[in-house]
Amino acid sequence: MQNYEERKCMQLKKIYLDNAATTQVDERVLEEMQRVFLENYGNASSLHSFGQNALEEMEKSREKIARILGAKPKEIYFTSGGTESNNAAIKGIMNLNEKNKLIVSSIEHPSIIKTAEYLKEKGKKVFFAQVNEKGIIKIDELEKQIDSNTSLISVMHSNNEIGSIQPIKEIAEMCETKKVLFHSDIVQSTAKIKIDLNKLNLNLASVSGHKFYGPKGVGLLFVKEGTKIEPLIHGGGQEKKIRSGTENIPGIVGLAKALELTEENREQEMNRQEKLRDKLIKGLNEIKKSKLNGHETKRLANNVNFSFFGVEGEALITLLDFEGIQASTGSACSSKNLKISHVLEAIGLDHIWAHGSLRLSLGKNNTEKEIDYTLEKIPLVVEKLRKMSSVKI
Numbered sequence: 001m002q003n004y005e006e007r008k009c010m011q012l013k014k015i016y017l018d019n020a021a022t023t024q025v026d027e028r029v030l031e032e033m034q035r036v037f038l039e040n041y042g043n044a045s046s047l048h049s050f051g052q053n054a055l056e057e058m059e060k061s062r063e064k065i066a067r068i069l070g071a072k073p074k075e076i077y078f079t080s081g082g083t084e085s086n087n088a089a090i091k092g093i094m095n096l097n098e099k100n101k102l103i104v105s106s107i108e109h110p111s112i113i114k115t116a117e118y119l120k121e122k123g124k125k126v127f128f129a130q131v132n133e134k135g136i137i138k139i140d141e142l143e144k145q146i147d148s149n150t151s152l153i154s155v156m157h158s159n160n161e162i163g164s165i166q167p168i169k170e171i172a173e174m175c176e177t178k179k180v181l182f183h184s185d186i187v188q189s190t191a192k193i194k195i196d197l198n199k200l201n202l203n204l205a206s207v208s209g210h211k212f213y214g215p216k217g218v219g220l221l222f223v224k225e226g227t228k229i230e231p232l233i234h235g236g237g238q239e240k241k242i243r244s245g246t247e248n249i250p251g252i253v254g255l256a257k258a259l260e261l262t263e264e265n266r267e268q269e270m271n272r273q274e275k276l277r278d279k280l281i282k283g284l285n286e287i288k289k290s291k292l293n294g295h296e297t298k299r300l301a302n303n304v305n306f307s308f309f310g311v312e313g314e315a316l317i318t319l320l321d322f323e324g325i326q327a328s329t330g331s332a333c334s335s336k337n338l339k340i341s342h343v344l345e346a347i348g349l350d351h352i353w354a355h356g357s358l359r360l361s362l363g364k365n366n367t368e369k370e371i372d373y374t375l376e377k378i379p380l381v382v383e384k385l386r387k388m389s390s391v392k393i
């Protein structure tokens with residue numbers, strides 16, 4: 001069997017530019033998790049010392065995470081990831097509250113959009129708030145939709161496809177004034193942008209571990225003290241009855257370690273990635289009939305989303321894969337679906353442009369050499385596909 005280093009080297013021969021979809025687990029995270037798997041494998045609900053050790057691991061992790069995110073430990077509830085946290089937040093509020101109206105932005109992750117659609121089918125009033133052509137929420141229009149029947153607003157901190165960063169603080173202030181609860185999906189922003197939940201004034205927030213070199217299948221829901229939600233999962237009453245099920249202690253420890261490690265040099269690393277991002281944007285702008293999707297400056301430091309007129313996104317991904325470059329078109333979660341991404345549709349992108357979209361998302365392992373190689377390959381691949389295309393450029 002290969003060891004971790006050997007496996008990592010082999011994988012690095014590929015240029016992985018899909019870090020918004022998921023990231024490679026950090027070796028130090030894996031070591032911590034392995035220790036817990038092998039040594040502290042007790043059930044945190046058990047009264048014996050193995051159980052108590054597991055409980056201690058979990059509570060230390062909760063404290064660490066709370067400190068980094070500016071929350072109180074009791075405001076952190078562990079879940080199986082971003083999708084569950086988003087479901088738990090939206091359903092947990094809407095099912096409990098007498099007020100019937102939910103407002104979500106039109107560019108949310110499917111775990112919010114589909115949940116909102118489900119609730120609409122069940123009789124709730126749902127409004128999808130529009131964004132402008134750069135993918136930034138139209139606050140004035142959002143505000144006009146808030147009425148005495150509005151229970152919850154959910155707007156993501158940053159978008160997973162086009163990287164646009166939303167004016168969350170402003171929306172939170174508006175929600176506080178109007179006495180409406182506010183949830184934000186901070187899955188893509190965590191560990192990239194400084195998050196201080198206390199100062200952000202959110203009622204609820206969702207986090208997922210695998211977006212920042214932590215394990216898959218673990219995340220958390222922040223619920224501000226005093227905000228009441230109904231549990232999504234019933235059972236043994238773990239997590240103060242908000243989320244039943246035996247706690248994933250190795251995953252939770254891994255989540256905390258990953259957050260701690262990324263926080264250690266977050267600013268420096270994000271500056272580095274931003275430079276690589278800008279180099280990519282500058283280089284791709286030189287391709288004729290290409291355009292950057294999303295905001296030029298209010299965007300995640302690791303996100304590049306481009307459209308190439310007359311190119312089929314899936315073909316682009318396949319040819320780039322042959323060149324060793326891993327990227328995505330539209331949202332990674334739904335890239336098998338030929339439908340145009342709802343995010344690109346929401347920013348008003350023409351179908352022909354939306355079909356030719358490419359997302360490159362940087363991570364801590366990407367080097368300038370890889371970016372140079374990518375910038376060499378993409379124009380060649382785009383040209384090749386355009387020659388085969390029936391669309392006139």
Ligand SMILES: Cc1ncc(COP(=O)(O)O)c(C=O)c1O
Pocket residue numbers: 020021080081082083084086109111156158159160185187188208209210217219333
């Ligand atoms: C913005 C956003 N929210 C939620 C999720 C879902 O997270 P998870 O994969 O942990 O369920 C993702 C993952 O793609 C995401 O990018």
